[in-house]
Amino acid sequence: MTTSDVELPGFADLGLGEPILKAIADAGYTHPTPIQAGAIPAVLAGRDVIGIAQTGTGKTASFTLPMLHILAHGRARARMPRSLILSPTRELATQTAANFETYGKYLNLSMALLIGGVGMGDQEKALEKGVDVLIATPGRLLDWFERGKVLLGGIQILVIDEADRMLDMGFMPDVERILNLLVGRRQTLLFSATMPPGVRRIIERFLQDPATIEVARPATLAENVEAVFVPVSGRDKRRALVKLIAQQAVSKAIIFANRKREVASLNRYLQSVGLNARDIHGDLEQVHRQATLDAFKADQVDFLVATDVAARGLDISDMPVVINYDVPFNPDDYIHRIGRTGRAGRSGRAFTLETPEEAKSVAAIEKLTGKPVRRLELPGEEPVTNGAKPAKPARERRPRREAANGEPRPAASRRGRAPAAMPSSRPAARRPAAKPEPLPEAPVVAFGDHIPRFLLRPVPVATPSKAKAG
DNA sequence: AAAAAAC
Secondary structure, eight states: OBOTTSOOOOGGGGTOOHHHHHHHHHTTOOSOOHHHHHHHHHHHTTOOEEEEOOTTSSHHHHHHHHHHHHHTSSOOBTTBOSEEEEOSSHHHHHHHHHHHHHHTTTSOOOEEEEOTTSOSHHHHHHHHHOOSEEEEOHHHHHHHHHTTOOOOTTOOEEEEOSHHHHHHTTOHHHHHHHHHHOOSOOEEEEEESSOOHHHHHHHHHHOSSOEEEEOSOTTOOOTTEEEEEEEOOSSSHHHHHHHHHHHTTOOSEEEEOSSHHHHHHHHHHHHHTTOOEEEEOTTSOHHHHHHHHHHHHTTSOSEEEEOGGGTSSOOOTTOOEEEESSOOSSHHHHHHHHTTSSGGGOOEEEEEEEOGGGHHHHHHHHHHHTSOOEEEEOTTOSOOOTTOOOOOOSSOOOOOOOGGGGOOOOGGGGSSOSOTTOTTOOGGGTSOOSSOOOOOSSSEEEOOOOOOGGGGSOOOOOOOOOOOOO
């Protein structure tokens, strides 16, 4: 069933109880999104549900709201949680927990968040007291189970969130193991952006007569996102990236790279040219990851350099731009990365740097999306000889103070200046240009050649990380 | 080719 073209009811029409409706109203929402309008009545009716939807569609509330309603009465026993939500990443689990807090504030329900990378003391205390809602990543949940601190026999509602991602990440054996620990009849809700065979198998084995709610076809790009590919030589991709940021007047973006080490060193580079950047990837401490994410959400950080840990699930609202520094190996990841922008019908822009070596990955994306990619040429992006210094501009003048330098910005964005470690950082780099150049209508268009001066100066040498061969 | 997740 597709609900996207149906007139939407208000939240009050969905059968949710007063305390929940009040919390929804407090949060400022009046009308459910299509996935919520479809899923909430089905969950309240006690049905198993398959939700085919990406984050940004209101997916999380489509299960938290009816779960709160169902769990509102009754009490949890020690170590016997009444519901379980499985998430692929710690960050997504944390967000889901926040969602339960928001909408459950007028209910007296207890919750525990079982994720790795954080201390076990609080988790144990919560489990001992008994929880109505248990939100977990598979590894830590099984850890607790093996310690005998959590029993899964009392689960009435199970949610498998981002099932396709669980599959990609190799969690399915763990998920199946957890599913087999549940006993008796319970309600199962499964959410997934795509439906690969591994996910279908889980559905066939563990869901009964599910209602399917689909709100967006998985491999389609949102109409409101302008996605363009930017051919680069690959010799000096970092410089090309900074040039792109300046030319397109990108003031806030998630920048994806394929490897953790690349993310880390790209982050240092962006900081060294004066951009307010931070990185997030799986080798960083959990507290650090969360702090970075919070700072980014609070507009204290302009550029989040990330691995695919941030590609899916994370609810970062109103992300205007996504940049792929690398073309993702897997075309599904492309869809998910791009899905960070253009949420809730807002317009968004997505840029993907593309070296000749990445042609295969680009072809895979074209195949998946079913349309040829649009290209945008950056001026001066012809291949450079290895090791050569960037050419000096013909007319070298003292760099003009970019007008944008003094441009007003929201106060919140002014915090978190360029790190002190970069004495050479130039403020001009932070506010590249006043207005974005319009994107081309035609597939291939060269841009005007306005490039802020600072970009034409020789760039500080990249970090001395060893490019290890073999 | 990578990333993600338990210690």
